[in-house]
Amino acid sequence: MQPVPDLRMPDHIRSDFPILRRKVHGHPLVYLDNAATTHKPQAVLDRILEVYKDGYSNIHRGVHHLSEIASQAYEDARKTVKEFINAPHGHEVIFTGGATDSINLVAASFGEAFVEEGDEIIVSEMEHHSNIVPWHMMCRRTGARVKTLPVSEKGTLEAATLKELITSKTRLVCLVYVSHVLGTVNDIRELIRVCHEKGVPVLVDGAQAVQHMQVDVQQLGADFFVFSGHKIFSETGIGVLYGKEDWLEKMPPYRGGGGMISSVTMEQTSYGELPFKFEAGTGNYVAAISLAAALDYVKRSGLDAIKAHEDDVLAYALDHLNELEGLTIYGNPPKRCSVVSFNIDGVHHYDAGMVLDKKGIAVRTGKLCAEPLLHTLGVDGVIRASFALYNTKEDVDHLIGGIKTAQTMFKT
Numbered sequence: 001m002q003p004v005p006d007l008r009m010p011d012h013i014r015s016d017f018p019i020l021r022r023k024v025h026g027h028p029l030v031y032l033d034n035a036a037t038t039h040k041p042q043a044v045l046d047r048i049l050e051v052y053k054d055g056y057s058n059i060h061r062g063v064h065h066l067s068e069i070a071s072q073a074y075e076d077a078r079k080t081v082k083e084f085i086n087a088p089h090g091h092e093v094i095f096t097g098g099a100t101d102s103i104n105l106v107a108a109s110f111g112e113a114f115v116e117e118g119d120e121i122i123v124s125e126m127e128h129h130s131n132i133v134p135w136h137m138m139c140r141r142t143g144a145r146v147k148t149l150p151v152s153e154k155g156t157l158e159a160a161t162l163k164e165l166i167t168s169k170t171r172l173v174c175l176v177y178v179s180h181v182l183g184t185v186n187d188i189r190e191l192i193r194v195c196h197e198k199g200v201p202v203l204v205d206g207a208q209a210v211q212h213m214q215v216d217v218q219q220l221g222a223d224f225f226v227f228s229g230h231k232i233f234s235e236t237g238i239g240v241l242y243g244k245e246d247w248l249e250k251m252p253p254y255r256g257g258g259g260m261i262s263s264v265t266m267e268q269t270s271y272g273e274l275p276f277k278f279e280a281g282t283g284n285y286v287a288a289i290s291l292a293a294a295l296d297y298v299k300r301s302g303l304d305a306i307k308a309h310e311d312d313v314l315a316y317a318l319d320h321l322n323e324l325e326g327l328t329i330y331g332n333p334p335k336r337c338s339v340v341s342f343n344i345d346g347v348h349h350y351d352a353g354m355v356l357d358k359k360g361i362a363v364r365t366g367k368l369c370a371e372p373l374l375h376t377l378g379v380d381g382v383i384r385a386s387f388a389l390y391n392t393k394e395d396v397d398h399l400i401g402g403i404k405t406a407q408t409m410f411k412t
């Protein structure tokens with residue numbers, strides 16, 4: 001095995017993120033809400049400012065110098081994403097507004113091209129609402145139906161269960177790589193293999209994966225793979241849809257407008273080529289450039305080193321949380337990544353969140369946009385701590401201290 005390079009941890013990395021220097025309610029910020037969104041390193045902030053100060057103009061619109069600089073930076077960003085996820089071709093990388101937008105694009109476009117009344121879409125119970133609701137909407141339009149892949153007792157998605165669900169009517173399977181509630185790292189390669197064996201394509205929600213581990217869409221075999229920029233240190237309002245050329249070529253555009261056409265008369269439109277066919281109008285292209293800066297930052301830090309560091313912090317957190325009395329931790333997957341959700345006996349999750357906030361500790365509380373999974377877990381909300389490359393064991397100590405304070409305050 002290759003030795004894992006040392007991440008410049010923790011002080012150097014932390015100093016790259018200006019917001020980590022601020023205080024909240026008089027305490028140093030302990031930011032444990034990274035699954036919701038991540039903070040931005042100086043390199044990304046600098047790049048955004050540089051574009052606006054020095055290279056800003058609309059892309060793919062003009063022959064003038066600034067437009068050419070901006071267009072080039074945007075296409076370079078596409079190349080950076082392509083390389084980051086090892087997509088075969090740049091034109092298979094579509095810039096969208098985020099993971100949700102990417103899934104809506106597939107639901108609308110794939111739905112129009114390939115789904116009919118009576119067809120089935122398999123969606124796992126572990127999904128974020130973003131990977132459930134667009135399929136319900138698509139089913140309403142087409143007359144297809146959603147079939148549910150249940151979560152196992154351990155909190156995993158099982159290939160054998162999936163295999164039994166697939167029928168000749170299954171048109172698409174939609175699965176999350178890493179659960180934003182349980183932290184489960186699903187065996188997505190095996191799940192995809194089972195679907196492909198039956199000739200069914202798979203959409204993978206990678207929103208909680210790309211920032212924590214190497215993703216190679218070719219190795220996984222994903223037909224569609226989506227993620228959001230803001231969860232991997234870039235600006236908000238940018239996301240990625242990777243799709244295999246064969247599928248994207250056959251799918252109609254999602255939105256119409258400037259930039260996605262080859263010609264327009266008053267009678268009709270003919271569409272442009274990939275990827276432009278799916279990028280109507282002026283998108284958030286500065287955010288796309290900031291995404292490339294963020295991916296470069298991640299590459300410089302080293303994904304193997306990031307993973308090793310985050311696994312270490314997570315293991316420390318799980319050990320200490322498990323030692324506490326009166327705590328329920330959800331899921332016990334064989335592979336877990338950067339996320340742990342729990343409840344404190346006798347303390348409502350919102351109250352716990354408020355107590356932690358007063359100590360400068362940011363966690364997510366509530367239903368986490370995962371009502372079906374929470375229903376299965378038998379709870380109406382959880383407390384979630386989620387880690388990124390800049391978190392430390394000291395952050396975990398603060399969390400444990402905050403939980404103990406909540407337990408004391410709400411002791412009956």
Ligand SMILES: Cc1ncc(COP(=O)(O)O)c(C=O)c1O
Nearest residue numbers: 098099100128130180205207228
């Ligand atoms: C697993 C997963 N999928 C999709 C999303 C939606 O991402 P966005 O809101 O950036 O579109 C999230 C956001 O938390 C998520 O955790």
